[in-house]
Amino acid sequence: MAAIELEGLTKDYGEVLAADDLTFSVDHGEIFGYLGPNGAGKTTTIRLLLGFISPTAGSATLLGRDVRDRRALIEAKRRIGYLSDEPGFDEQATGAEILDLHASIKGDTRREELLESFDPPLERRVREYSRGNVQKLGIVSTFMHDPDLVILDEPTSGLDPLMKQRFADFLRSEQERGVTVFFSSHILSEVRRLCDRIGIIRNGRLVTVEPIETLLTRSGKVVRVASATPIPVERLEIDGVHDLETGTPKRANETVPDGEFIECAFTFTGDINTLLAQLQDYELMDVSIEEAPLEDVFLRFYGGE
Amino acid sequence: MLEFFRYDARKRVKGSLYLSIGMALLAAVVIWVFPSFRDTFEEDELLEAYPEAMLQLFDVQTMATLEGFLAFELYVFGWTILLGLYVAYSAAGVIADDIDRGRMDTLLAMPVSRGRLLAEKFAALCVPIVTVNVLVLPVVLGGSHLIDESLPVADVVAVHALSIPYLFACGGIGILCSVVFDRSAIAQRVALGGTFGLFLLESLLENTDYEAIGAVAPMRYFDPNEILLEGSYDLVGAGGLVAMTVGLVLISQIWFTRTDL
Numbered sequence: 001m002a003a004i005e006l007e008g009l010t011k012d013y014g015e016v017l018a019a020d021d022l023t024f025s026v027d028h029g030e031i032f033g034y035l036g037p038n039g040a041g042k043t044t045t046i047r048l049l050l051g052f053i054s055p056t057a058g059s060a061t062l063l064g065r066d067v068r069d070r071r072a073l074i075e076a077k078r079r080i081g082y083l084s085d086e087p088g089f090d091e092q093a094t095g096a097e098i099l100d101l102h103a104s105i106k107g108d109t110r111r112e113e114l115l116e117s118f119d120p121p122l123e124r125r126v127r128e129y130s131r132g133n134v135q136k137l138g139i140v141s142t143f144m145h146d147p148d149l150v151i152l153d154e155p156t157s158g159l160d161p162l163m164k165q166r167f168a169d170f171l172r173s174e175q176e177r178g179v180t181v182f183f184s185s186h187i188l189s190e191v192r193r194l195c196d197r198i199g200i201i202r203n204g205r206l207v208t209v210e211p212i213e214t215l216l217t218r219s220g221k222v223v224r225v226a227s228a229t230p231i232p233v234e235r236l237e238i239d240g241v242h243d244l245e246t247g248t249p250k251r252a253n254e255t256v257p258d259g260e261f262i263e264c265a266f267t268f269t270g271d272i273n274t275l276l277a278q279l280q281d282y283e284l285m286d287v288s289i290e291e292a293p294l295e296d297v298f299l300r301f302y303g304g305e
Numbered sequence: 306m307l308e309f310f311r312y313d314a315r316k317r318v319k320g321s322l323y324l325s326i327g328m329a330l331l332a333a334v335v336i337w338v339f340p341s342f343r344d345t346f347e348e349d350e351l352l353e354a355y356p357e358a359m360l361q362l363f364d365v366q367t368m369a370t371l372e373g374f375l376a377f378e379l380y381v382f383g384w385t386i387l388l389g390l391y392v393a394y395s396a397a398g399v400i401a402d403d404i405d406r407g408r409m410d411t412l413l414a415m416p417v418s419r420g421r422l423l424a425e426k427f428a429a430l431c432v433p434i435v436t437v438n439v440l441v442l443p444v445v446l447g448g449s450h451l452i453d454e455s456l457p458v459a460d461v462v463a464v465h466a467l468s469i470p471y472l473f474a475c476g477g478i479g480i481l482c483s484v485v486f487d488r489s490a491i492a493q494r495v496a497l498g499g500t501f502g503l504f505l506l507e508s509l510l511e512n513t514d515y516e517a518i519g520a521v522a523p524m525r526y527f528d529p530n531e532i533l534l535e536g537s538y539d540l541v542g543a544g545g546l547v548a549m550t551v552g553l554v555l556i557s558q559i560w561f562t563r564t565d566l
């Protein structure tokens with residue numbers, strides 16, 4: 001039995017199909033990334049799974065319990081941690097009071113240990129918290145009862161780079177302890193670093209579910225090259241070059257023959273070594289190879305709409 | 306069990322103390338001005354100056370005795386109306402506020418049913434309801450002693466005790482609004498309007514052919530005049546208020562359990 005299973009899960013609001021016939025599963029001990037642009041239906045999927053909204057069709061299970069069965073879902077929640085995309089806590093309460101309430105309901109075997117890594121100012125009231133501190137409090141409340149499955153909705157929003165790194169390391173160590181992690185994000189690089197498999201959702205529909213390696217090769221890089229000497233365009237007529245744009249900025253004492261360029265930008269999905277070999281005879285001023293923006297990945301592989 | 310009740314109850318203590326101080330001040334002022342009213346006007350001379358509709362609305366029986374004066378100025382006005390509205394308003398924020406401020410998802414991610422969450426949060430309204438009654442009661446008794454008026458202690462205790470189920474019923478109206486309307490500002494406005502509307506309905510339909518309609522209003526079952534002037538306690542009415550409260554909470558639970566948040 002998988003940790004999470006969706007079978008044709010659908011939420012039809014009449015005007016909007018927020019989740020459209022979603023079918024996929026998340027294995028025990030896996031870090032599963034749920035990726036999609038804002039408004040794609042990530043949060044709707046999570047809220048369906050946790051029973052905050054009811055599906056209009058289809059079904060789903062969390063840790064083997066049917067999410068449509070209220071009692072069964074409450075049982076499952078004893079072993080589930082959930083971090084909302086905007087964790088809402090009683091602003092009048094202190095962080096310690098919030099954690100005490102959570103502890104009284106679900107236990108707090110790991111509270112102290114977690115507070116060593118994620119340390120919101122517990123004696124202060126939540127209304128004085130920065131976004132990052134609210135997120136830290138959320139992380140502690142999500143993991144304090146040592147859940148088997150955690151569902152995280154955009155967990156790194158609001159965290160500074162250092163905390164993001166700490167959180168990524170933490171998730172990996174949780175995975176080693178056997179925890180299943182389901183987390184949504186709209187940031188491809190973040191999902192890439194962490195996840196075993198990725199599900200991509202757009203406009204409420206699941207576009208694909210695939211292992212990270214497949215996505216890595218398919219998603220491509222944005223490459224920009226600036227050269228001191230002209231490069232013939234045919235050097236870039238290799239596999240994996242898409243949307244090539246070349247340019248020749250006006251500089252003094254430079255003449256660039258037709259069919260050659262000194263600056264270019266393109267999307268590249270091929271082998272990076274092949275590309276570099278093609279350029280090794282030229283005196284380059286700058287090369288940048290960056291991750292393609294998520295939107296471009298969608299447009300390239302799944303077609304525009 | 307009762308974790309949410311304890312949490313919410315603790316959060317309500319401070320506000321309840323302020324509320325009690327306010328109501329105690331109202332009680333003190335009412336008792337303080339009574340002697341000058343009594344001495345200035347013969348019998349119910351003042352009452353005759355009031356428009357008939359006003360007397361009916363507030364169910365004013367007499368202002369010549371401290372009991373009658375308190376029944377009108379403090380209990381009908383302060384308890385039936387002000388506190389009734391306060392409790393309805395507070396209850397209307399119980400669920401809607403958490404949804405409005407994005408706290409409900411975090412609460413319901415815990416292993417707790419929506420019905421239990423609602424019931425425990427509703428029950429925490431006992432803090433303001435009981436506190437205000439317990440703290441104002443000695444002020445009323447002590448105040449009357451200071452102006453050398455004697456009040457029937459049992460009746461004063463009874464009016465406070467019987468106001469408790471009445472106030473819970475007002476809370477029931479509020480909690481229903483809280484689950485029906487997802488924005489707390491709207492839930493609270495409807496709760497205020499609805500509760501005051503029921504008060505008007507009950508008062509104005511009294512002694513008309515439509516009096517029976519007033520039976521839906523909690524105000525029908527809590528009558529400070531009857532308790533203080535006649536010493537009669539409507540225990541059946543109090544039972545009705547308890548039933549009304551339970552009914553409203555049950556409907557709210559079912560509604561809340563079945564709604565998409």
